[in-house]
Amino acid sequence: xxxxxxxxxxxxxxxxxxxxxxxxxxxxxxxxxxxxxxxxxxxxxxxxxxxxxxxxxxxxxxxxxxxxxxxxxxxxxxxxxxxxxxxxxxxxxxxxxxxxxxxxxxxxxxxxxxxxxxxxxxxxxxxxxxxxxxxxxxxxxxxxxxxxxxxxxxxxxxxxxxxxxxxxxxxxxxxxxxxxxxxxxxxxxxxxxxxxxxxxxxxxxxxxxxxxxxxxxxxxxxxxxxxxxxxxxxxxxxxxxxxxxxxxxxxxxxxxxxxxxxxxxxxxxxxxxxxxxxxxxxxxxxxxxxxxxxxxxxxxxxxxxxxxxxxxxxxxxxxxxxxxxxxxxxxxxxxxxxxxxxxxxxxxxxxxxxxxxxxxxxxxxxxxxxxxxxxxxxxxxxxxxxxxxxxxxxxxxxxxxxxxxxxxxxxxxxxxxxxxxxxxxxxxxxxxxxxxxx
Amino acid sequence: xxxxxxxxxxxxxxxxxxxxxxxxxxxxxxxxxxxxxxxxxxxxxxxxxxxxxxxxxxxxxxxxxxxxxxxxxxxxxxxxxxxxxxxxxxxxxxxxxxxxxxxxxxxxxxxxxxxxxxxxxxxxxxxxxxxxxxxxxxxxxxxxxxxxxxxxxxxxxxxxxxxxxxxxxxxxxxxxxxxxxxxxxxxxxxxxxxxxxxxxxxxxxxxxxxxxxxxxxxxxxxxxxxxxxxxxxxxxxxxxxxxxxxxxxxxxxxxxxxxxxxxxxxxxxxxxxxxxxxxxxxxxxxxxxxxxxxxxxxxxxxxxxxxxxxxx
Numbered sequence: 001x002x003x004x005x006x007x008x009x010x011x012x013x014x015x016x017x018x019x020x021x022x023x024x025x026x027x028x029x030x031x032x033x034x035x036x037x038x039x040x041x042x043x044x045x046x047x048x049x050x051x052x053x054x055x056x057x058x059x060x061x062x063x064x065x066x067x068x069x070x071x072x073x074x075x076x077x078x079x080x081x082x083x084x085x086x087x088x089x090x091x092x093x094x095x096x097x098x099x100x101x102x103x104x105x106x107x108x109x110x111x112x113x114x115x116x117x118x119x120x121x122x123x124x125x126x127x128x129x130x131x132x133x134x135x136x137x138x139x140x141x142x143x144x145x146x147x148x149x150x151x152x153x154x155x156x157x158x159x160x161x162x163x164x165x166x167x168x169x170x171x172x173x174x175x176x177x178x179x180x181x182x183x184x185x186x187x188x189x190x191x192x193x194x195x196x197x198x199x200x201x202x203x204x205x206x207x208x209x210x211x212x213x214x215x216x217x218x219x220x221x222x223x224x225x226x227x228x229x230x231x232x233x234x235x236x237x238x239x240x241x242x243x244x245x246x247x248x249x250x251x252x253x254x255x256x257x258x259x260x261x262x263x264x265x266x267x268x269x270x271x272x273x274x275x276x277x278x279x280x281x282x283x284x285x286x287x288x289x290x291x292x293x294x295x296x297x298x299x300x301x302x303x304x305x306x307x308x309x310x311x312x313x314x315x316x317x318x319x320x321x322x323x324x325x326x327x328x329x330x331x332x333x334x335x336x337x338x339x340x341x342x343x344x345x346x347x348x349x350x351x352x353x354x355x356x357x358x359x360x361x362x363x364x365x366x367x368x369x370x371x372x373x374x375x376x377x378x379x380x381x382x383x384x385x386x387x388x389x390x391x392x393x394x395x396x397x398x399x400x401x402x403x404x405x406x407x408x409x410x411x412x413x414x415x416x417x418x419x420x421x422x423x424x425x426x427x428x429x430x431x432x433x434x435x436x437x438x
Numbered sequence: 439x440x441x442x443x444x445x446x447x448x449x450x451x452x453x454x455x456x457x458x459x460x461x462x463x464x465x466x467x468x469x470x471x472x473x474x475x476x477x478x479x480x481x482x483x484x485x486x487x488x489x490x491x492x493x494x495x496x497x498x499x500x501x502x503x504x505x506x507x508x509x510x511x512x513x514x515x516x517x518x519x520x521x522x523x524x525x526x527x528x529x530x531x532x533x534x535x536x537x538x539x540x541x542x543x544x545x546x547x548x549x550x551x552x553x554x555x556x557x558x559x560x561x562x563x564x565x566x567x568x569x570x571x572x573x574x575x576x577x578x579x580x581x582x583x584x585x586x587x588x589x590x591x592x593x594x595x596x597x598x599x600x601x602x603x604x605x606x607x608x609x610x611x612x613x614x615x616x617x618x619x620x621x622x623x624x625x626x627x628x629x630x631x632x633x634x635x636x637x638x639x640x641x642x643x644x645x646x647x648x649x650x651x652x653x654x655x656x657x658x659x660x661x662x663x664x665x666x667x668x669x670x671x672x673x674x675x676x677x678x679x680x681x682x683x684x685x686x687x688x689x690x691x692x693x694x695x696x697x698x699x700x701x702x703x704x705x706x707x708x709x710x711x712x713x714x715x716x717x718x719x720x721x722x723x724x725x726x727x728x729x730x731x732x733x734x735x736x737x738x739x740x741x742x743x744x745x746x747x748x749x750x
Contacts, residue, residue, distance in 0.1 A: 189505075
């Protein structure tokens, strides 16, 4: 069934797909993060090869604007281990001038990149030739004013800051503060606060590393600043808890202001309960009143004023509950799915397996399963809702659980901040869909 | 407690619930008291424990392992160990270990995470990793359960572990699960016919060897892995089938195998035996357990690598 929206039913249609067609996926091309900027004008993707692609929107189409190598592979000589160049997260900074800034991070280092356009160049210097050579002063007979002349658009990406050596463990999140001056970076055990201008030091604001690593049973899985309150941030854990912290209370925010945790359902208890309760993503709503968490099987919406349980819970792929052991065996149970809100916080979206992704309309209490595939990639082709048959008789057009391809996972999705345009990343392809009404 | 989730992993959701539900329910009401262990539950739990241990050890060798994943797996291992302690299985195991050199009350997961502290100080302290009580698990398992034959799930055989090679104390934590590989390899070579029957028979061997006086072999310090594994070539007559247990498994849905094929996405053979599991797991990492000799010679190297990896 269709997802209704303002002005009638929403129908998602194919817009574009980027990436190689063949099934032979180059490791470096695996998309690891997708992010729209605040206006939706630019769409950034990061991949395992450390590259960052930006695509501006022009006439409803996104085309590659700039591609740059954000991070290079490194080697930690002390531990004899490689540091992957894979980009874990990209966050755009709010735009202040003509240039665009974004933060891009791999496991260890965060970089601030400036992306600027150059479409003019100066011409007519008095002392220099066009090629840069200095003129013989004696040959200059008159004075002229250099002018800017148009040139082919050139997009430059230059690293402006490198925030390094602050994380012992793997960085999983970065989040820009609403004050536009600071941002946080979170790894498995610590969260650091940075000033965008200062690279040689950061403040540690959360540290959950136990004195004895033997006692380690919980790690930080995601963190985010509140979109409006610059003193508030949340972080989620592998035990399914979310802690909200107020930086005004103390310098070290080990003591949370609020602890969000839903009590376990005893009837569903198993050895996998903890693993599937581990939160893979946390996102505040745009209005700052709610936050959404993603665990292995569900999406939960929390009211910031209620810590005891979520206000809404949506099952993403409940049919997998009976397959948890197999999913543990093949490691799929550790997949970290992300989730996102639409512009007005009325719909949330997250990915699943078999290149399926799910949307939940909060107001209408409806949900839909769609598929990102090359087969459904004709221009403006409307996406047909998919259905998974959990057991019993399989209806026509339904897919049985056993036929799902668990190598085709959609971990990263993004929703345009204003319009009904979504970016969905399969392993190495980026799909862009939009609402037909658009 | 027999949680629905754990049950269903081995069969279609509805099918086994009926036959085992009652026992499961009864067990679930008294968490503290020793449970009436259904064989299948114990086997499943055992295999989950084994699987978890393999996962902990087959970490990516070149890139730092995912700490979140390691912690979650370690917590799962702890949970299982706690439950086994509660229902007495662990005690049986530790008694069997009494003669062996390892302290029994050290939780495995502790071992793994312990190494995340500075390896230098660990080395300084002269601390050599305590061998994981794989031996004890196997022996304990045997004394508890009857090994079934017939339409037996993969997991049954997976849970029979070959003993730890005693001559490599520093690598012994790793040696346990890796010891499984060679054991199964040889069984595969020896056996013919249906996978399940073979594995069934061979798991019998593994276990009965220990029982039948070759138990001494398990404790001999000088015994190399090869010598230990070698003893399992001798076949022993299969014990008579337990009709009740057979009936229990008679309606096991073989489509589970297919599901696994789909899910793991890397199985080439239609059925997944214990050897396949090990292979599939090891294909995650850069090394493949291709032969028992490779395995054994790599153990020390593996241990060294493990030290480095978890030394963060």
